[in-house]
Amino acid sequence: MPSLSHIVDNGLCTGCGACTAAIGRPDLAMAMTDQGYLRPAPVELAAAEQRVLEAVCPGVGLQGKASEPGYHPLWGPVVSVATGYATDPAVRYRGSSGGVLTALAIGLVASGEVEFVLTNGAAADDPINNATRAAATRDDLMATAGSRYAPSSPLAAIEPHLAAGRRFAFIGKPCDIAGLARMARRDPRIDAQIPFRLAFFCAGVPSRQGTLAVLQALGVAHEDCASFQYRGDGWPGLARARRHDGSEASMDYNSSWGTILNRHLQFRCKICPDGTGEFADLSCADAWYGKDGYPDFAERDGRSLIVARTARGRALLERALDKGWIATEPLAVGEIARMQPYQVQRKSNAFARIAAVLLARGTRPRFRGMKLFGLALSESKVGQLRNAWGTWRRSRGKTLN
C-alpha cells in the first residue's frame, strides 16, 4: 500500500487534496512545495488512515467506465456533444472559452438547485496562488471565471460544506473530479449533497514557478503584482498582470501557455490518462477552430466544447438551453479530435509512459477500464517508443515533482 511520501516522491500526487479531506487530520494539510506544487504534509499514517488514502487518491489509480455503453476510447463516457457559449455576453467574454461553466454555475445558483458552487479563483493574499471558494452569487462566480494555470487543491476545502449539510455543485480539474468520485464510494454525503460535478479538459497543471516565469517575461516583479489572470476577457484572451500602480503588462496565449507554462507541468500530469474529465457529469473545453490542421488561437468570440457524460449532465444542459443560459450547436464526436489534438496524443501515449515509469521506478499508477492498451496498439510503435524513452529519462530523478 503506497504511503503519502511514496505517492509524492514518485510523482503520483495530483495535488487535489482528497487525502486531507478524507483522512481529516489537523496535521495533514496541503502546502506549496519549493518546486511550486501543492502537496500533502508527509505525515505517518495509521493503518486505517492508510486504507482511506488508498481508497480516495486519484493519483495512484482510477477505475474507468469502459464497460459502460457509450464509452469512447479517447473521450470516455459520451452522452452528447455540442459547441456553445454563455448567452450573457459578459459571461462569455469573461470566461476562458465560451463561459459555459460559469453560465451553468450562475444558473444553478440562481434557480436554487444548489446553494453555491465550489470554484477556484485568485487567492486574496497572493494573486498568483489559487484559492477555493464557495461562490454563491453571480458576482462571486464572475470573479472565479477563467482558467488558472496553477496548482489548486479544491477537495481539501470540501469537508466543512459536507459537514454543514450544504448542497452544492463542484467545478474542478479532471483529477479533482476523479478524486471526488473515489471519495463518494466511501462517503454517501457526496452523492447526496453534490448533485453536479463539472470538469474542464486539462493538459496539465503548471507549477507556481511557471507563473513566476510568465511574470518575469512580462517584466512585472512579483511584489508589484496586484492581480493576474491567465486568460479570459476574450477567447483565448491575454495573460495579464496589473501592477499596484495600475499599469499592466500582457502576452498572448500562444506565448504564455505555449512557450512558458507548458514547460512547468507536474510529473503526474505527463502520465495522466484522464485529461478530459471522464468522471464528471459534464466537461467543457476549448472548441478551437482549425488552421492548417492545428488549433488556431486567433482572438474570437468564445466557444466551448461541451461533453455531457451522464444523464444528469445532459439534463442540466437541456435545462440550460430551455432557460436560455447558454446557446449550443450539435457536434459529431469525431470532430473533437480536430479541436483537441493534444488530448488525443495524451491518452494514446499514456500506456507507454506508464510502462516507462514502472521500468524506471518499480512502481506505477493503476488505471483500469480506460482503454489505454487498445489505444496504444492503434498508435505508431516509433511514437510509443519515443514517449516511453522520454518518460523513462524523466522518471529517474530521486524525487519526481
Ligand SMILES: Cc1cc2nc3c(=O)[nH]c(=O)nc-3n(C[C@H](O)[C@H](O)[C@H](O)COP(=O)(O)OP(=O)(O)OC[C@H]3O[C@@H](n4cnc5c(N)ncnc54)[C@H](O)[C@@H]3O)c2cc1C
Ligand atoms: C490547468 C488547466 C489546463 C487546461 N487544459 C486544457 C486543455 O488541454 N484543453 C482545453 O480545451 N481546455 C483546457 N483548459 C480549460 C479551458 O481553459 C477552459 O477552462 C474550459 O474550456 C472551460 O471554459 P469555460 O469558458 O466554460 O470556463 P469558465 O466559465 O471560464 O469557468 C472556468 C471554471 O474553472 C475553474 N478553474 C479555473 N482554474 C482552475 C484550477 N486551476 N483548478 C480548479 N478549477 C479551476 C474556475 O473557478 C471556473 O469555475 C485548462 C484549464 C486549466 C486550468
